[in-house]
Amino acid sequence: MAAKTRQKPDAPDASDRVSRIREGVTAAILEHRLLPGTKLGEDEIGDIYGASRTLVRTALQQLAHEGIVNIEKNRGAFVARPTPGDAREVFEARRLIEPTIVDHAIDAGSPAWLDRLEQHLAEEREAELRGDARASVRLSGEFHRLVAEMSGHSIYLGFLKELIARSSLIILLYRRHDTPACGTDHHAGIVAAIRKRDKQAARAQMLSHLNEIEAELFLKDPAADELRLADVLGA
Amino acid sequence: MAAKTRQKPDAPDASDRVSRIREGVTAAILEHRLLPGTKLGEDEIGDIYGASRTLVRTALQQLAHEGIVNIEKNRGAFVARPTPGDAREVFEARRLIEPTIVDHAIDAGSPAWLDRLEQHLAEEREAELRGDARASVRLSGEFHRLVAEMSGHSIYLGFLKELIARSSLIILLYRRHDTPACGTDHHAGIVAAIRKRDKQAARAQMLSHLNEIEAELFLKDPAADELRLADVLGA
């Protein structure tokens, strides 16, 4: 067989131009700067990043596969607008997966990882204090991703990345009050349980954290009559 | 994924040329006609399907995101070669997700769905009888996908599609004996439990089914010295 000059699974994406576009758009969506339904024109994005439409298209297709962008044939790409049904599915999946992830994080975590988590908590607190809502939203999601990275399970990590991205859109669309997106206190409690290597407590706290987030949502079926109509006609 | 604003609920890819390529290659991989490590040249595939490289490239990128194809920069696309570590992660994820899926399938299933499952069992038996190994492998995976579709959870369905595709490669690489890929008897038992709406039995049977599949694998760290060497040098 061929001798392989094998690269590591994937150097994240150092200077890859497609990745820069993807992450730029992702960040904009996760920070709620791009709202659901917004059109993502290829020329428009290409001009911003100084890239050709070929590269933009590649990035948009990846985002579509992650579920935060919808591509409609011959019409273009739009920021996804998850339905309440999608929202329920996403949170159910998170309730299933994330407790398992914290379990593994406790098994696989090193002191360095705990430092990393503490540092992240500090960033979250600072953003909250600053009143920087955009950073808060982004960091809330990143906390969960960090725990998944700590677990070392690449499959779960991939799944959770998708779920987190969609959750961000869901929270934006369906949140009731103006409460912070994701209580920092909860995160701190989870980290404490991880530090004590108390799996049962960690699982329980993660679960109740997710339940609280979902409880703050208002998932009545269609947001407006317009959508109801579309559903009826589609059926 | 989610319900689209405009399109029919189900017009996934009937006459879409990219989808035809993707499904053709996917079928070839799942039926073990394309072996791990096989190079998937863009021109080669383009000639076969009478398509331009643009479309082939799009299809390959989708397959890469599903984890059954690896794209190495400036080198091309290859059928993925999951490591034993990947295999453990995939089956752990399946053990977590699939019992939950059968639960929901029991809740959401209609008599029509049960008919569909029975019909599928018949196809599996027939392929087995015919000694058609390729069809057997494909149908074994499709059974699990069918249950996921029955559950109506699009998120779980998407995740499971990935897991099934990877499982097919894993079984090909690491199976010990020449036992059939996925016992039809197990599948029949699962369908019977679904028919009786006995969630506990269905979950248990699904779990033991997955455990038996994994037990038939030989997941010693590197398959050969060659791989061991590659890993050492990569680190």
Place this chain on the structure above:
DNA sequence: CGGGCGAGGATTGTATAAACTTTCGCCTGT
């Protein structure tokens, strides 16, 4: 005779141009 080196060929990455689809304004006919 073994190993480094460079030219040639092949393959992928990117950009650009042609073809088709949808959209929206405007106009005509009733």
Place this chain on the structure above:
DNA sequence: ACAGGCGAAAGTTTATACAATCCTCGCCCG
């Protein structure tokens, strides 16, 4: 005045051409 339809413009999809990169193989040097 308003419904319906035609046509131009904008944008996406597909194909093709060009540039960059990597692999192979033969040659030359030690």
